Amino acid sequence: MKVLVTGGCGFIGSNFLHYMVNKYSNYNFVCVDALTYAGNYANLNPIINESNFKFIKEDITNRENIFKIFENENFDWVINFAAESHVDNSIKNPEIFLKTNILGTQVLMDASLKYNIKRYHQISTDEVYGDLPLDRPDLLFTEENPIHTSSPYSASKASADLLVSAYIRTFKLPATISRCSNNYGPYQFPEKLIPVVISKALNNENIPVYGKGENIRDWIHVHDHNTAIDLIMHKGKVGEVYNIGGRSEKTNLEVVKTILSKLGKSEELITFVTDRPGHDLRYAIDSDKIEKELGWTREYVFEEGITETINWYIENTEWINDIKSGKYKAFYEVKND
Numbered sequence: 586m587k588v589l590v591t592g593g594c595g596f597i598g599s600n601f602l603h604y605m606v607n608k609y610s611n612y613n614f615v616c617v618d619a620l621t622y623a624g625n626y627a628n629l630n631p632i633i634n635e636s637n638f639k640f641i642k643e644d645i646t647n648r649e650n651i652f653k654i655f656e657n658e659n660f661d662w663v664i665n666f667a668a669e670s671h672v673d674n675s676i677k678n679p680e681i682f683l684k685t686n687i688l689g690t691q692v693l694m695d696a697s698l699k700y701n702i703k704r705y706h707q708i709s710t711d712e713v714y715g716d717l718p719l720d721r722p723d724l725l726f727t728e729e730n731p732i733h734t735s736s737p738y739s740a741s742k743a744s745a746d747l748l749v750s751a752y753i754r755t756f757k758l759p760a761t762i763s764r765c766s767n768n769y770g771p772y773q774f775p776e777k778l779i780p781v782v783i784s785k786a787l788n789n790e791n792i793p794v795y796g797k798g799e800n801i802r803d804w805i806h807v808h809d810h811n812t813a814i815d816l817i818m819h820k821g822k823v824g825e826v827y828n829i830g831g832r833s834e835k836t837n838l839e840v841v842k843t844i845l846s847k848l849g850k851s852e853e854l855i856t857f858v859t860d861r862p863g864h865d866l867r868y869a870i871d872s873d874k875i876e877k878e879l880g881w882t883r884e885y886v887f888e889e890g891i892t893e894t895i896n897w898y899i900e901n902t903e904w905i906n907d908i909k910s911g912k913y914k915a916f917y918e919v920k921n922d
């Protein structure tokens with residue numbers, strides 16, 4: 586079994602590879618990543634020397650080179666994590682989001698069709714469903730909810746999902762889609778809420794919180810996301826969408842206060858800043874389908890997961906410092922000189 590994992594130098598993709606390369610020593614994994622600002626070659630350190638793992642630096646939008654990689658490698662499965670993933674960046678510069686998230690997905694699917702891969706999996710997000718009101722805790726997103734996007738990021742991810750559905754229907758691409766809620770855990774690029782808060786709190790810096798911090802997200806440990814993808818790849822039904830959620834809704838302010846309290850830092854570090862335009866109010870995922878049909882369960886509860894995550898960032902300050910200094914950009918060149 587040969588598996589292509591795109592975007593494996595990012596947060597979720599690298600955690601996925603650490604888990605899968607060790608679990609399936611009889612499978613071969615190839616990571617294709619363009620090493621954008623969010624891609625850190627050092628994230629592959631735990632597996633880089635494993636005999637069932639290989640890295641190829643490439644951009645998924647480069648049709649010619651991606652087709653060559655498919656031709657040479659003969660993949661059975663393709664799992665597409667590669668994306669521009671930061672909502673704030675999509676508001677400043679939507680274009681790259683459309684290019685990577687939509688056209689990149691198309692290139693991978695065209696190559697998957699040409700080289701007859703057995704399964705294509707699209708990593709999507711709960712953000713494609715838009716948001717829910719804060720005062721209706723009874724409402725959750727199911728797979729039947731219509732797509733209703735708010736940011737250029739979520740619109741690009743939703744566009745990719747629609748394209749995947751069209752390829753399933755029109756070209757019989759054997760594909761699945763998963764839509765997960767907000768992930769936390771090790772190796773998350775320090776532009777996202779949790780690593781930003783941990784890093785700033787450790788340095789006693791002010792912590793910016795959008796609006797009043799009332800927006801609600803459903804938090805899932807990245808390991809639980811990845812066990813769900815493992816299950817979908819092995820047992821999921823072609824053509825299906827699977828929601829993956831943490832059943833752990835928290836306001837942003839609750840998350841920030843939890844981290845500050847665990848680090849023994851003052852809440853005076855919290856600084857409320859002008860809200861993000863179009864900021865989604867609440868995401869909440871119903872993951873009954875994957876639980877009932879595939880038997881997926883979570884291993885983490887937020888309280889434990891966040892403590893473990895905080896400890897990881899404390900023990901890996903060099904990892905964050907290398908990103909902050911820009912040193913991480915040279916890791917690939919240094920190793921491959």
Ligand SMILES: NC(=O)c1ccc[n+]([C@@H]2O[C@H](COP(=O)([O-])OP(=O)(O)OC[C@H]3O[C@@H](n4cnc5c(N)ncnc54)[C@H](O)[C@@H]3O)[C@@H](O)[C@H]2O)c1
Nearest residue numbers: 592594595596597619620621623624644645667668670768
């Ligand atoms: N982070 C979350 O909470 C979350 C939740 C649900 C879904 N997702 C989805 O999961 C996937 C991974 O998210 P993440 O948080 O790990 O993102 P990330 O930004 O940490 O990593 C993205 C990776 O993709 C690579 N990449 C970007 N453009 C590329 C291109 N054109 N060609 C090849 N590689 C490219 C980057 O170099 C990086 O390694 C994304 O598709 C995202 O939409 C994320």
